Amino acid sequence: MDTYAAGVKTAVSGTVGASDITAAEDAVQASKAALAADTVAAAAKVEADALADRELELAARKGTAAVASDTLITSRLLLDINATTETDSGLTYGAFVRVRQDDGDTNAFNAARFYVKSGGLEVAVGNIWGAMDSMPGAYGQSIGLTGLGFAGLVTGSEMSFSSKGAGAAxxxxxxxAIYSMGDFSAHVSADGTDTEGFVSYTASGWTIALATSDSDVATSTETAATVSGKIGDVTVGAAWAEAVTTHHSGHSQRLCLLVRLQL
Structure with a gap:
């Protein structure tokens, strides 16, 4: 039975029962109520982080309890709304919002992402995608809508897009700012505290990406690199990242390899 604080998992011994799941569900609802009541940005950020931890605990407990069952049904509904308008000069203005429901959730819209785009350049504010979370190959090792726990995800960021909350908004x-030209792309994002970015290039069906961040947040990625491509019908890739552990007093490294057969 796992608990979470600031997104970091701590394993706690014990068997997950129905009462544990109910307690986790109640904690999620309490965090949602606290978040809705906060009007101060700083306080809302704290409540949003707490809500994320409670949702992780609930997901972990549901997953653990389901091990004893012969059948596990996992569901997700994504409703995306992308409204755009174009000026006579060719600028595209847009706003993107999402409703995401997992396993019977009844969620409302998340915070919006507002953007303006011209040619290969796009600038956005609000619930941004975030450069580190958007780098090519970052999620290449994840399988299905659950990602099998996303154990293969080597990167971490405070600016990841939130499908259910405010995110960096x-x-x-x-x-x-996102820029692409031919086989080259670059992405830089900032939230007033941290700045991160990546560059990537694709040649002969292989994509290489390098990312960096100046974050001091524990577990956030400082440096990352990915490479992915195909050999015949087999998709292969590798992802490596180095993360801050405690305000530069130490670092941790992760490496994940991918081999997937496309049938």
Missing amino acids: GSKEAVE
Whole structure:
């Protein structure tokens, strides 16, 4: 039975029962109520982080309890709304919002992502995608909508897009710029505290990406690299990242390899 604090998992011994799941569900609802009641940005950010931890605990307990069952049904509904308008000069203005429901959730819209785009350049504010979380190959090792726990995800960031909450929009300073030209792409994002970015290049069906961040947040990725491509019908890839452990007093490294057969 796992608990979470600031997104970091701590394993706690014991068997997960129905009462544990109910307690986790109650904790999620309490965090949602606290988040809705906060009007101060800083306080709302704290409540949003707490809600994320409670949702992780609930998901972990549901997953653990389901092990004893012969059948596990997992569901997800994504409803995306992307509204755009174009000026006579060719600029595209847009707003993107999402409703995501997992396993019977009844969630409302998340915070919006607002953007303006011209040619290969796009600038956005609000609930931004975030550069580190968007780098090519970051999620290549994940399988299915659950990602099998996303154990293969080597990167971590405070600016990841939130399908259910405010994401980086809670800082009221989040901004990102995305540029692509041919086989080259670059992405830089900032939230008023941290700045991160990646560059990538694709040649002969292989994509290489390098990312960096100046974050001091524990477990956030400082440096990452990915490479992915195909050999015949087999998709292969590798992802490596180095993360802060405790304000530069130490670092941790992760490496994940991918081999997937496309049938």
